[in-house]
Amino acid sequence: xxxxxxRATRFLIRNFRTLEGFELQEMTVEDxxxxxxxxxxxxxxxxxxxxxxxxxxxxxxxxxxxxxNAARAEELAQDIFVKLYQHAKSYRPDAKFKTFMFRVAxxxxxxxxxxxAHKAEAAxxxxxxxRESPETPDGALDGRQLEQAVGVALHGMSERERAAFCMCxxxxxxxxxxxxxxxxxxxAVKSLIHRASLxxxxxxxxxxxxxxxxxxxx
Amino acid sequence: MSTREELTGNLxxxxxxxxxxxxxxxxxxxxxxxxxxxxxxxxxxTAVKAVEALPAPAPAxxxxxxxxxxxxDEKTALQRLRGFFTLPRLxxxxxxxxxxxxxxxxxxxxxxxxxxxxxxxxxxxxxEVLEDLDLIGLENPDDLDVVANLHELEVRP
Numbered sequence: 001x002x003x004x005x006x007r008a009t010r011f012l013i014r015n016f017r018t019l020e021g022f023e024l025q026e027m028t029v030e031d032x033x034x035x036x037x038x039x040x041x042x043x044x045x046x047x048x049x050x051x052x053x054x055x056x057x058x059x060x061x062x063x064x065x066x067x068x069n070a071a072r073a074e075e076l077a078q079d080i081f082v083k084l085y086q087h088a089k090s091y092r093p094d095a096k097f098k099t100f101m102f103r104v105a106x107x108x109x110x111x112x113x114x115x116x117a118h119k120a121e122a123a124x125x126x127x128x129x130x131r132e133s134p135e136t137p138d139g140a141l142d143g144r145q146l147e148q149a150v151g152v153a154l155h156g157m158s159e160r161e162r163a164a165f166c167m168c169x170x171x172x173x174x175x176x177x178x179x180x181x182x183x184x185x186x187x188a189v190k191s192l193i194h195r196a197s198l199x200x201x202x203x204x205x206x207x208x209x210x211x212x213x214x215x216x217x218x
Numbered sequence: 219m220s221t222r223e224e225l226t227g228n229l230x231x232x233x234x235x236x237x238x239x240x241x242x243x244x245x246x247x248x249x250x251x252x253x254x255x256x257x258x259x260x261x262x263x264t265a266v267k268a269v270e271a272l273p274a275p276a277p278a279x280x281x282x283x284x285x286x287x288x289x290x291d292e293k294t295a296l297q298r299l300r301g302f303f304t305l306p307r308l309x310x311x312x313x314x315x316x317x318x319x320x321x322x323x324x325x326x327x328x329x330x331x332x333x334x335x336x337x338x339x340x341x342x343x344x345x346e347v348l349e350d351l352d353l354i355g356l357e358n359p360d361d362l363d364v365v366a367n368l369h370e371l372e373v374r375p
Contacts, residue, residue: 045290052286057274060282064275073275074282081286082293146268168234169269175236194230201265 033097041088048085055098056081058171059105065166066109068151076112080105095180102173102181106163113159149203157196164189165196220244225255233263 033054039047059080064073083104091100154162163182167173173181179189220228225248231237232245249256 043294045287045294048290049283049287052283056282061274070275074279077282078286078289082289085290086293143272147272150269150272169266170272170274175231175234190231190236191227193234194227197230197262197266200269201262204265204268205261 034093037088037091037097037100038093040085041091048088051084051097052081055101059101061170062102062105062166063109065154065170066106066162067112068155072112076108080108083108096177098173099177099180102167102171102177103183106167106181110159110163145207146204149207150200153196153200153203156199158192160184161192161196161199164192165200168193220248222248222252222255225252226258229255229259229262230266233259233266 033051036047036051040051056077060073060077063076063080064070067073067076080101084101087104091097154165157165160182164178167178167181168175175186175189175193178184178193179186182189182192184192225245228237228241228245232242237245245259249259
């Protein structure tokens with residue numbers, strides 16, 4: 001009996017990859033995403049709904065940080081997911097699904113911020129809030145102040161700096177994946193994120209010094 | 219040997235653990251020797267950690283899910299419709315339509331009627347009336363006039 005189990009196990013291991021649908025394979029979340037997205041390419045809306053539920057918060061958050069407007073972010077997220085569905089057939093599983101998703105999201109958000117109407121709206125929306133904020137004992141900024149500083153810094157960043165910064169700081173993507181999403185080298189991403197982080201630091205320092213955040217002309 | 223500019227440019231990547239072991243060692247060595255660089259690294263690290271700890275914006279509403287899935291349904295229906303009108307389907311349909319059009323043109327064309335004068339045509343067009351007249355045996359035009367005005371004759375005393 002034990003010999004039978006051993007032989008059966010060996011058979012399973014040998015034929016692991018050829019077993020139908022890789023059902024027995026222990027998949028990572030990324031692999032699952034890729035497999036689901038391959039099913040989406042064949043028109044499986046249920047698989048798409050699962051991917052949507054898994055990533056919608058991330059996409060809305062990314063779009064919100066990118067365009068600085070919650071309502072517009074939801075509209076953009078809608079467009080991004082519809083685009084993902086439409087372009088599912090062009091997906092190759094050699095790229096991570098998340099990278100593919102953020103490439104679509106970044107391109108869509110870039111198109112949005114390049115619209116003249118968006119530029120006019122953003123100019124009004126990011127005006128610094130000059131109301132007094134409660135002092136914190138250690139001189140650190142409270143959440144609202146920090147949010148304000150980050151908002152002003154994001155507005156002052158170049159589009160690619162903003163995209164790289166948002167993917168790195170708010171979505172936790174490693175530099176390599178950001179590079180894939182932006183179709184840039186890792187060295188370029190390193191530089192983009194560093195410059196963006198310095199801009200945030202500058203705004204934080206200004207607030208700490210009691211000065212209103214400075215609007216840079218991006 | 220890295221320049222100070224290179225070292226500064228690598229600070230954020232160092233904080234994010236994105237440098238190779240060798241590059242990270244160079245930064246650490248520079249931080250020990252350069253208090254200004256060390257101060258910048260500390261400030262950057264604090265700012266980065268604070269930003270990463272910011273609460274996420276409000277999550278998406280359920281309306282977003284409904285809206286996306288509804289748009290997909292619409293797109294899918296449109297795609298199905300487009301899929302129906304493919305070339306292999308359109309070619310036979312177009313052929314049938316062309317054949318029908320030709321038939322209508324050929325059948326609907328006015329037929330030449332050589333040798334028929336106006337009177338003959340009139341008779342042909344009113345053949346049913348004339349047949350009825352035959353049935354009641356009226357052949358004389360005067361009799362026809364009487365029949366046409368029969369109601370007047372009946373009213374007069």
